[in-house]
Amino acid sequence: MSVATHWGSFIAVVDSGRLVRIEPRDDDPAPSPIGPGMVKAADDSARVLRPAVRKGWLNGLPRIHDTARGADAFVEVSWDDAITLVSDELRRVRSQHGDSAVFGGSYGWASAGGFHNAQGQLQRFLALGGGYTDSRNTYSTAALEVILPHVIGGHPWSYQSRMPMWDEIAENCELVVAFGGLALKNSQINPGGLARHQTQNLQRRCREAGVRFVNVSPIRSDVAGFLDAEWLPVVPNTDTAAMLGIAHTMLVNGWHDEDFLRRCCVGFDRFASYLVGELDGIPKDAAWAAEITGISRDAITDLARRLATRRSLIMVNYAVQRADHGEQPIWMSVVLAAMAGSMGRPGCGWGAGYATMDATGVAPGRPSVAAVPKVSNPVADFIPVARIADTLLHPGKTIDYDGRRLTLPELRLIYWCGGNPFHHHQDLHRLTRAWQTPDTVVVHEAWWNTTAKFADIVLPVATTLERDDFAAGFSDPHLVAMPKVREPEGESRTDHQIFAALASRLGYEQEFTQSRSELAWVRHLYEQTRTELGGDAALPGFDDFWRNSTTELPPLTGPFPGSFEALRSDPRRFPLPTPSGRIEIFSEEIDSFGYDDCAGHPTWYEPVEWLHADLSARFPLHLISNQPASRLHSQYDNGGHSLSSKIRDREPVTINPSDAASRGIENGMVVRVHNDRGSCLAGAVLSDDVMPGVVQLATGAWWDPVRPGLSGTLDRHGNPNVLTADRPCSRLSQGPSALSALVDVERYDDPLPEVQAFSPPDLEH
Structure with a gap:
């Protein structure tokens, strides 16, 4: 049977209900080894087999700082008792503390599938029940998501359709400079599912076409060996300083693209004053950058010359922005590309996140695929995703966020579904202290991982192998059928089944399920997608799709909004969705916020x-x-x-x-x-x-x-x-x-x- 996962599509071999092995598909040129490894975990001793409640919580011990979350024993209960406990606790918290006291951000990848999207199911359930405090942005790219709309405009992820694809790079580019590298290990995954891996072959094609690569990273293997990349080891967190040194070298030698900067950007003069030291007395020259970054002065000067004289592309990886002042290398990479002369030229200019997911740089996007219908959240409160511990420890505290002032709400019930905060959050000892403060933590989990052990009520969920669905990966031009391979282990249920049971107790089952079975939902979403794309001419009927396992979506065609190529050709006719209509090297809006750690132009701040x-x-x-x-x-x-x-x-x-x-x-x-x-x-x-x-x-x-x-x-x-x-x-x-x-x-x-x-x-x- 076909199995679609975040790390690719596979064939599952089952014997008498037991998963025997998982094999790569013949048409995948670079299958991930994670897939075959799923067999070991499918029914290991860590599976959560029955609903379980933390003993201290069940016995009514004080639900405050001295509770034993993380170290307590659990009591297994029936599904009926578990549904009663969760529904009663939701009612109590909402009635005593308000809907904003329920946190349902549940950030995480969960597992592949369009219908069984854990976050979508949870948010639909909580919104129908009165609302919840949500989270905003991602741990992966929060700084990028906030800064780019100010600099190039548009939706935080719209840059994906505006940067060069790998085939364009192979055909047109001569030099790629990758800040943070291009680690192929990251390209084995794609959120939502993946039919086949393409990034490795596309990178090889670039090298075979003569494209030269420079890896600016503390780690040599952040670029595949077959790219024969030049390695410039850089002191971690100093990418912005390296870029400033390159930019200064371009400026003082007259190598920068004055025409593009004048017609298509705003604020370069103010940034240039900072660059040459007029504002602080410190020229950001190659010698200055070398002292900070560990890259030699000569290497910085040479890289500036090559970027300005060759058809070049500046890539910046997500890793460089998960750091102190992480907005700066993203912003500065755009400015450096604008200066270098290749911005808006085919296969050249600027891009972010290449090789972090397989679809990045493979296709500019895919047509919209129907998903679980969203319900408007009646609660306006939200928190930045990485501020969950702050919120639990300091309710009522006011923080800055993108020009706004946010008051952190008091969270009394955490409902976590499809994520693992004890993986992705920083300073786990601080998170542990914070995690003791809410009254109740409810978790859906398939395995007894750390998050499950730190919960009060753990509800066992079916894995991606144990439910019907279809995969629609990010920018992946395929839909992949996901028929159930085996029955759920133990008493596991799908997230949807759990929420349907809770909605029934709380009086809105009909609104939540719309009287559809899970397979009926999968069929409905597929047929809705098919209709919106043009019916038979676009996609086969559901039964044919389900039988054949994979179908290809019709390609998206440009031009895409916010195109840098269109901007270069005529900035008045094709403005960017920024206040000026151009690339904002200096942002009046950010400058107006008055932040001491993010000025109105790219700036070097010591970490x-x-x-x-x-x-x-x-x-x-x-x-x-x-x-x-x-x-x-x-x-x-x-x-x-x-x-x-x-x-x-x-x-x-x-x-x-x-x-x-x-x-x-x-x-x-x-x-x-x-x-x-x-x-x-x-x-x-x-x-x-x-x-x-x-x-x-x-x-x-x-x-x-x-x-x-x-x-x-x-x-x-x-x-x-x-x-x-x-x-x-x-x-x-x-x-x-x-x-x-x-x-x-x-x-x-x-x-x-x-x-x-x-x-x-x-x-x-």
């Missing part, structure tokens, strides 16, 4: 934590907590592929041999990574792929604290977010600054504690 900070005397290594190669975020950390990557059951941490030698660390040793926020164990991998002074520990290992709830307790498994700071990158976006963290690493010679991340809590019946 709070970086290798030149005073703190580096105590913690001399910069931690890169990037995306893993062996799983999607924390998904399927208990899968076969992720487990095979562990070292003595711990997540691998990569360290430069020179840094390892000075600490007596050898390859394969278990080490302790630590700072003032926390510590974790990991398995050492020695490699000169990371520059000296840097260690790399991927996100997504299920957090495994020795003493849950005790601040600073050792993590046995290797989750880097015990080390990262829960600090907004600026007042503009309030995004996370996970990649601004200093640590040290030492040998761990004590007896190794057993990893218990994949063990269920104590369960009573």
Whole structure:
């Protein structure tokens, strides 16, 4: 049977209801190894088999700071009792504290599928019930999402259809400079599902066409070896300074595109005054940039010359904006591309997020596909997604956000469905303290991961293998049928079934389900999509689609709104959706906010934590907590592929041999990574792929604290977010600054504690 996931489409082999293996499809040129690893996790001991309630909560112990979330035993209950507990608690919180006391942001990827979209199901359910406090933006790209509408206009994600695609790059571009790299491991995934992987072959085509690549990153392997990229190791969090040094070199040598800057941009003169030091007495020249970034003055000068004299493309990866002042490298990369002379030319100019998802740079988009109908949320309150701990710890506090003043609401009930905050949030010990404050935490989960263990009520959900659906990936030009492969494990139900039962108790089942079964919903959404795209001429009927498993959507054709090519040709006729109609090198709007950490033009701000900070005397290594190669975020950390990557059951941490030698660390040793926020164990991998002074520990290992709830307790498994700071990158976006963290690493010679991340809590019946 066909199986569509965030990491590709596969064939599932089932024998007598048991999942035997998962095989790649023949038409996928670069299948992800995560898929076959799903078999190990399908029915392992970590599955949540029955509804469970935390013992302390069930016994009515005080639901405040001294509760035992994370360390308590659970009592398994019937579905009828579980539905009663959740529905009664929703009624109580709404009646006593108001609808805004219910938090339903539930940020996370969940699993692939158009109908069984966990966040869509949850938000529909909560909105119909009176409303909820929502979250805004993403942990992945919060700074980018807020800054780009000011600079180039449009929806935060509209840049995806406005930047060059890989085939255009191969045909027209000569030089690609990638800030933050182009790690192929990231391109194995795509939100919503994926038919087949294309990025690797498209990158190869670019190299075969003669395109040269420059990797500006602390990690050499952030670019595939077959690209033969030039590596410029850069001190983490200094990309903005590197770009400013390049820009200054262009300006003083007259290499910048004066015509494009004059006709298609606003504010360059004010930015140039900053660049040459008229505003602060500091010219941002190549020598200045070299001192900050570790890239030589000559290399910066040479790169400026090549960018200005060749058909060039500046790429910026998402990682560079998950840091202190993360808006700045995004904004500055646009300005640098505008200066370089290739902005708005075929296959050249600027783009973001290449290789972070397979569809990025593959296609400019896909036609709209019908999804679970949204319901307007009656509650206007929202929080920036990465400020959940602040909200729980400091209700009533006022914060800045994109020119607004937000008052953080008091949250009494957290309903989490389709995400894992104990994976993606920073400073997990702080989050643990915050997590004790609400009255109740309800979680839908398939496995006893950390989020489930820190809940009060855990409702077991079916996995993507255990329900009917269809996949429609981000920008992926395919729909993939997802017939149920096997029956749900234990007493698991789908999210939709759970919400339908709750809606029935709360009196709005008809509004929620619209009297459709789940398969009827899948058919309805497909046929709605088919009708909107033109009927038989666009897509086959549902029965044919379901039988054949995959169908191709009609392609989108340009021109797309906000085209830089159109802007270059005639800025008056084709203005951008910005206040000026042009690229805002200086933003009057941002300047009016008066933020001391985000001026009206791109600016170098020294990070709070970086290798030149005073703190580096105590913690001399910069931690890169990037995306893993062996799983999607924390998904399927208990899968076969992720487990095979562990070292003595711990997540691998990569360290430069020179840094390892000075600490007596050898390859394969278990080490302790630590700072003032926390510590974790990991398995050492020695490699000169990371520059000296840097260690790399991927996100997504299920957090495994020795003493849950005790601040600073050792993590046995290797989750880097015990080390990262829960600090907004600026007042503009309030995004996370996970990649601004200093640590040290030492040998761990004590007896190794057993990893218990994949063990269920104590369960009573």
